[in-house]
Amino acid sequence: MTASTQPLPKDLFPYIGKEGEDLPRFDPQKPLPPKVAPNPRLVANMGLHTIPAKPVPPLALLGIAGVTDIIQQMPTPNIMPANLTRCRPDKFSDAFFVDRRLNGFNPGKLNRTIGQEWQYVVRYDCRKYAVDPGGILPATIEARFVLRGHSLYAHSIQYVLREGNNISNAPITNSPGDADWEWAKRLFRSAEFLFQETQAHLARTHLNVEQYAMAYYRNVKNNKIAELLEPHFEGLLNINKLGANIIFGDEGVIPQSSTISTTDVEKLLKEEVSRLNYHTWHPRMQALQDFVSNNHYDRAAIAVWEIVEQYVGKFFQDYESAIRSDWAEIEGMSQDLVGHSILKRELGTLKIHNINDLKKLCIYVIYHSSFLHSWTNYKQYEDGGDIEYAALGLWDEKHPSFDPAVAAKRNIGQVLITWTLSSVRYNPIMENGSSLLKDLLWQRRDEIQPGLPLEMLMMSIHI
Structure with missing residues (x-):
């Protein structure tokens, strides 16, 4: 050629x-x-x-x-080979939850808030996306964090669940110590x-x-x-x-x-x-x-x-x-x-x-x-x-x-x-x-x- x-x-x-x-x-x-x-x-x-x-x-x-x-x-x-969390006895702790929002694989999502009890929030909006039968994905979910000195602490997680793809449910809020707090973190x-x-x-x-x-x-x-x-x-x-x-x-x-x-x-x-x-x-x-x-x-x-x-x-x-x-x-x-x-x-x-x-x-x-x-x-x-x-x-x-x-x-x-x-x-x-x-x-x-x-x-x- x-x-x-x-x-x-x-x-x-x-x-x-x-x-x-x-x-x-x-x-x-x-x-x-x-x-x-x-x-x-x-x-x-x-x-x-x-x-x-x-x-x-x-x-x-x-x-x-x-x-x-x-x-x-x-x-x-x-x-499979062990990963970070399988080697962390504290992987479900609130302190580790906060650290992963700062330094984990999905960085840069913390946004400052004004006029709330919490100072930072990470929010995901899934309302546009249909969920497969039997799937669990909240319509919206946000994790909130309190700033004390130079540290962040978990405040609460608020989410809206679906029934199928019906998004008419009221928001649910869980805080540390609540019976469903660990479930809320898993959902997030x-x-x-x-x-x-x-x-x-x-x-x-x-x-x-x-x-x-x-x-x-x-x-x-x-x-x-x-x-x-x-x-x-x-x-x-x-x-x-x-x-x-x-x-x-x-x-x-x-x-x-x-x-x-x-x-x-x-x-x-x-x-x-x-x-x-x-x-x-x-x-x-x-x-x-x-x-x-x-x-x-x-x-x-x-x-x-x-x-x-x-x-x-x-x-x-x-x-x-x-x-x-x-x-x-x-x-x-x-x-x-x-x-x-x-x-x-x-x-x-x-x-x-x-x-x-x-x-x-x-x-x-x-x-x-x-x-x-x-x-x-x-x-x-x-x-x-x-x-x-x-x-x-x-x-x-x-x-x-x-x-x-x-x-x-x-x-x-x-x-x-x-x-x-x-x-x-x-x-x-x-x-x-x-x-x-x-x-x-x-x-x-x-x-x-x-x-x-x-x-x-x-x-x-x-x-």
Whole structure:
């Protein structure tokens, strides 16, 4: 094939669905271009963490795809490796409940309140989503926390239960010491798990970053910005293509293990991506307004954001003229971003107006690809590896549709996928990052490591 007949990047990286309506994603029915196919090092890394151990598969059959074939062989989640909660005798304590809202796998959800007995609240609204027969998912649920000095304490949990999909029940409030307090915490942890997987993990990192990766791959060929961005896109399109079936498709773990349908999972994903804009987002937007002594997430998030600002700023300082010399590629990237964006109109645009916008975009993408994904992904097994502690779906055992065998399969599906996703440690920054990025992270490790050890901080969303 001559150079003139080589396929264009836009043909190699086709979008799926309707422009401006569907998630701006690579069409999972199309083959991955060689440029983004998994390399042998990634294949070997994933193969090491497939259960049971298997020979390294062909590139087309990457490790995680085998997980769903193993579910029937696993009789109970308890034979899996121990997780954080199974090793914590205090896992049902109120103090641990508070700590996980601060530092667990679904961070940044505490909101300040005014004029209440409590100062912070985490709320999940599930009213838009239908529940499968026999499933237990509150219509709304909120956990409230009291600030005393520099510590948070559990105040109460209020929730509205459904009867089927009827949401007419009155709110129920439970406080520490109430007979149903432990049930209220379990109900909250289950709803939180659903939002962790759909919004914090899949939508905000995987699918949000994919819209930038698609616009990049379809347009950027010669621009110097490739040296900065491309290492942080490695593996993303491959894992998202696999995830279309394994994680959130019709047979995916989330619809299969939770109480909501594939359609509602996709609705949750789109709702989250539609409100994300690199122009306006900063981790301080979701940081606690008060100092809390064991709030490790906020300190780590802000430190890493500032590090990425320095890292990107130095790159632009060194190579701004080179970036400008191929600006037509950035304009093409901007056009694809805007044309396929599902961002709500009132929240602005993803357009790259100038070089400062491009700098903001790079900071946002690198932060989400590295720190935020590492936090939400590698903490999954800490809670999700223990069905007794946190189940993606709760089920009424007295309901006529309840089947213990189906429930067991759902549970092992959750444990297997969270273990696999949390165990594949490919491309750590402290091994494969640039010397500048590694040095900046090392200098501020005391702010980052109480929340996330540096060895768990990866370059890209590869799993």
